[in-house]
Amino acid sequence: MLETVGLGRTFDGKVAVENLNLKVDEGEVFGLLGPNGAGKTTTIRMLCCLIGQTSGTAYVNGFEINKEPDAGQIRSIVGLLPESPGLYESLSASKNLEFYAELYGVPKDRRERRIEELLKMLELWDRREEPVATYSKGMKQKIAIARAFVHSPQIVFLDEPTAGLDPQASITVREFLTRLSGEGRTIFINSHHLDEVERLCDRIAVMNRTSLAVGSPRELATRYWGRTTVIELTGSGEDYVEVVRRLSFVSNVRTEDGKILVDLDDPELRNPGIIETLTKAGAKIEYVSELKRSLEDVYMRLIGGGPR
Amino acid sequence: MRLDRSIVVAKKDIAEFRKNKYIMMTLLVMPIVISVMLPFVYVLPINELSRQNATKVDLDISIVVQYTDVSLSNMTLSNAKLEDVELENCVLYSCVVGNSTASKSVFTGCDINLSAMSDSLIYGSRLHQIRDAGGNTIRDSEFVGGNKELDDLKDIMFNVLLVLLIMIPVMIPTVTASYSFVGEKMNKSLEPLLATPITDFELLVGKSGSIFVVSMAATWLSFAISASVVDLLTEPVLGYYPLPNQYWIVGILLLAPGMCLMSILTNVLISSKVNDVRVSQQIGGVLVLPILMFFIFSLTGFLSKGLAPILLFSLLIFAVDGGILWLSLKTFRREEILVKWK
Numbered sequence: 001m002l003e004t005v006g007l008g009r010t011f012d013g014k015v016a017v018e019n020l021n022l023k024v025d026e027g028e029v030f031g032l033l034g035p036n037g038a039g040k041t042t043t044i045r046m047l048c049c050l051i052g053q054t055s056g057t058a059y060v061n062g063f064e065i066n067k068e069p070d071a072g073q074i075r076s077i078v079g080l081l082p083e084s085p086g087l088y089e090s091l092s093a094s095k096n097l098e099f100y101a102e103l104y105g106v107p108k109d110r111r112e113r114r115i116e117e118l119l120k121m122l123e124l125w126d127r128r129e130e131p132v133a134t135y136s137k138g139m140k141q142k143i144a145i146a147r148a149f150v151h152s153p154q155i156v157f158l159d160e161p162t163a164g165l166d167p168q169a170s171i172t173v174r175e176f177l178t179r180l181s182g183e184g185r186t187i188f189i190n191s192h193h194l195d196e197v198e199r200l201c202d203r204i205a206v207m208n209r210t211s212l213a214v215g216s217p218r219e220l221a222t223r224y225w226g227r228t229t230v231i232e233l234t235g236s237g238e239d240y241v242e243v244v245r246r247l248s249f250v251s252n253v254r255t256e257d258g259k260i261l262v263d264l265d266d267p268e269l270r271n272p273g274i275i276e277t278l279t280k281a282g283a284k285i286e287y288v289s290e291l292k293r294s295l296e297d298v299y300m301r302l303i304g305g306g307p308r
Numbered sequence: 309m310r311l312d313r314s315i316v317v318a319k320k321d322i323a324e325f326r327k328n329k330y331i332m333m334t335l336l337v338m339p340i341v342i343s344v345m346l347p348f349v350y351v352l353p354i355n356e357l358s359r360q361n362a363t364k365v366d367l368d369i370s371i372v373v374q375y376t377d378v379s380l381s382n383m384t385l386s387n388a389k390l391e392d393v394e395l396e397n398c399v400l401y402s403c404v405v406g407n408s409t410a411s412k413s414v415f416t417g418c419d420i421n422l423s424a425m426s427d428s429l430i431y432g433s434r435l436h437q438i439r440d441a442g443g444n445t446i447r448d449s450e451f452v453g454g455n456k457e458l459d460d461l462k463d464i465m466f467n468v469l470l471v472l473l474i475m476i477p478v479m480i481p482t483v484t485a486s487y488s489f490v491g492e493k494m495n496k497s498l499e500p501l502l503a504t505p506i507t508d509f510e511l512l513v514g515k516s517g518s519i520f521v522v523s524m525a526a527t528w529l530s531f532a533i534s535a536s537v538v539d540l541l542t543e544p545v546l547g548y549y550p551l552p553n554q555y556w557i558v559g560i561l562l563l564a565p566g567m568c569l570m571s572i573l574t575n576v577l578i579s580s581k582v583n584d585v586r587v588s589q590q591i592g593g594v595l596v597l598p599i600l601m602f603f604i605f606s607l608t609g610f611l612s613k614g615l616a617p618i619l620l621f622s623l624l625i626f627a628v629d630g631g632i633l634w635l636s637l638k639t640f641r642r643e644e645i646l647v648k649w650k
Contacts, residue, residue, distance in 0.1 A: 045646065075503060080499070084496035086500050088324060089329035095320075101318045103506055105505075148500075
């Protein structure tokens with residue numbers, strides 16, 4: 001569906017994006033993470049054929065970016081939510097959506113049905129005829145998201161979809177995105193909200209001018225942190241650390257708050273052996289679990305915030 | 309090029325203009341003030357002078373004899389009313405002539421209506437629909453003779469009025485275009501718009517088209533109001549409706565659209581350099597300079613010397629429009645707008 005091949009862009013000699021290689025499958029919800037100035041917005045702009053690339057190329061649904069007539073084809077099959085909603089404030093929500101639907105060539109009857117469906121989904125149907133200027137920030141963002149979907153695009157680029165929204169509005173937007181991604185549409189999200197990306201996205205790329213890592217949140221956690229088994233005993237785990245360390249397959253073991261933490265390559269295979277050894281040594285095990293590494297941990301390690 | 313997409317953009321922009329009270333005030337108040345007030349300022353003094361001049365000609369003709377449906381030749385007539393008369397080789401003074409034909413005759417201080425003239429001389433007379441022998445209208449509703457300097461001054465004033473009205477298609481786009489381009493930039497609505505399949509040229513045509521339509525509608529309405537006011541003011545004195553004359557027709561159909569286009573395209577260029585509507589409007593004010601040049605020309609009476617000067621000026625404006633269009637097309641590109649527009 002979407003592939004970048006060594007994609008790069010410089011502005012007056014300053015590198016914004018370089019040698020970016022990504023592959024996003026059809027129907028996938030893909031998250032692009034990175035700090036400010038990492039080139040996320042530039043990447044989206046190149047993929048939407050808004051600005052040209054200075055090196056490499058990319059293909060969206062088989063069409064090559066910034067190459068006519070492909071660029072026109074790409075623009076007609078993608079939807080974009082930019083960083084700012086960019087709505088026409090003096091016009092109503094339905095007029096805003098109607099304008100874009102017309103520009104995308106959506107037939108009148110389908111246009112009306114689609115606008116009604118989107119506004120109802122975003123709980124804005126009752127206020128559809130009011131000028132957008134009277135809307136709250138969250139409502140404007142919802143309209144801008146609806147605009148990106150108004151022509152039922154095959155791929156949607158969302159730049160910070162929940163930025164500046166209150167928790168309730170964020171939940172509505174997330175539910176909306178989950179529902180629309182269920183229609184088999186590819187969604188490409190730029191975000192700083194790691195928990196949101198973790199919840200919404202099938203796969204993630206962390207970038208800082210170039211892609212640093214790509215994978216599902218779980219894959220990335222495993223790749224960059226390994227897997228760690230947490231064993232909680234009755235009493236302190238300090239007394240049993242050495243017992244565990246002596247096991248040949250254990251590379252690293254430590255205690256934290258009286259719990260034993262063991263780094264393992266394959267916990268499903270190794271955990272029974274550790275439990276047996278501890279039991280034989282007289283330890284009373286309360287429970288065994290796996291240490292969950294958040295996307296934030298992965299992100300900080302990749303971007304340079306150091307281990308946490 | 310898909311014109312339907314440009315029309316969609318133009319319709320959206322017009323809908324936005326309608327909701328913008330500053331634009332609506334500009335579209336309604338300025339044309340009305342200019343088109344109604346200026347004729348009073350420029351035409352009334354001329355009118356008054358013409359009235360004095362007309363008194364001297366003394367067309368308050370007292371009739372002492374009347375001729376109907378006869379042929380008259382080799383005669384001298386005064387204070388006569390002639391209706392359906394064929395005149396040949398006659399001299400007429402202070403006569404009222406209607407529905408007649410005349411050849412080789414001389415008219416002085418007469419009121420001549422709906423008549424055909426050939427090989428004749430007319431002095432200080434008021435004419436209404438005078439035809440040649442072939443039936444073509446040669447002089448239509450005009451006062452012939454009298455004070456030539458006053459007539460010239462009257463023509464100059466009509467041209468000055470025309471020039472001042474040309475301000476309307478120049479000034480309206482400085483307001484509408486700044487809201488349309490700079491406003492859209494400030495509102496950050498250009499990015500989602502540029503992400504649609506519309507081409508740069510279609511977008512430029514759509515946005516410029518909406519401004520052109522509203523500006524020219526206001527302009528033509530102003531011309532109509534202004535010409536009507538002038539005609540109403542001057543007809544009782546001149547005995548005919550002087551506007552629109554040939555200069556006005558060229559002004560309305562060529563010069564006004566040319567100046568309007570120049571204003572719009574210049575504002576596209578200005579919009580790429582500023583990010584404040586008011587700054588854009590202030591810089592757009594420099595567009596009055598070509599009008600000022602035209603104004604000076606009109607005061608010298610240069611424009612009244614046939615149609616060539618005003619036609620040439622119009623063509624010059626269109627040539628300049630071509631140059632600005634070329635620059636605008638270079639500026640109005642997706643990447644330029646997103647990356648380089650301030």
